[in-house]
Amino acid sequence: MRFSPAQRRYNRRVILLALIYVTLLFPAVYLLDRHLVSGPVAYIVGILPAFPVIGFFVAIGACLVEETDEYQRMLLVRQSLIATGVAMTGATMWGFLEGFELLPHLVGYAWPILWFAGLGVGGCINKLIERREA
Known part of the structure; x- marks a missing residue:
């Protein structure tokens, strides 16, 4: 590669x-x-x-x-959007459950960690889509 x-x-x-x-x-x-x-x-x-x-x-x-390369840029944009969706969904769900005292407080720097994990998920989704389109 x-x-x-x-x-x-x-x-x-x-x-x-x-x-x-x-x-x-x-x-x-x-x-x-x-x-x-x-x-x-x-x-x-x-x-x-x-x-x-x-x-x-x-x-x-x-x-x-x-x-x-527009295609490579699109892949990175999609990957970043997926990561953002993963992190914001996690933060929203955890925040509600924490607010209702069903989960403990989670430090704020956990959300960028989840975002970076979401980049990995986005990269995998990009690979799956590329294979399907090939």
């Missing part, structure tokens, strides 16, 4: 962002779990791992803009 230039740039960006994420997350967990930082510094340390995650969304948007 050959990747387009936009897909290669996306892959490089995501690998770099994943490395930055791990580099920021582990020290944040260590420092905050042990209460080694407090006050404004704790907020800064706590928010830093969010920036690479935000970068993942930016990288997907950049790939959509940079992709010159």
Whole structure:
């Protein structure tokens, strides 16, 4: 499988962002779990791992803009829409059940995780549709 230039740039960006994420997350967990930082510094340390995650969304948007192959762009759009549907459906259902005190509170960063899982679902659906159309 050959990747387009936009897909290669996306892959490089995501690998770099994943490395930055791990580099920021582990020290944040260590420092905050042990209460080694407090006050404004704790907020800064706590928010830093969010920036690479935000970068993942930016990288997907950049790939959509940079992709010159309309079919590849459509696949990424469909995959992203499926991921959004999965995450928003999960958040809505969990939110109602949590609001009725039938489920415990779920941290907000769970929803991007579900969105990324939805990207995987969208990728599988794209493959199934491609096979059916072939």
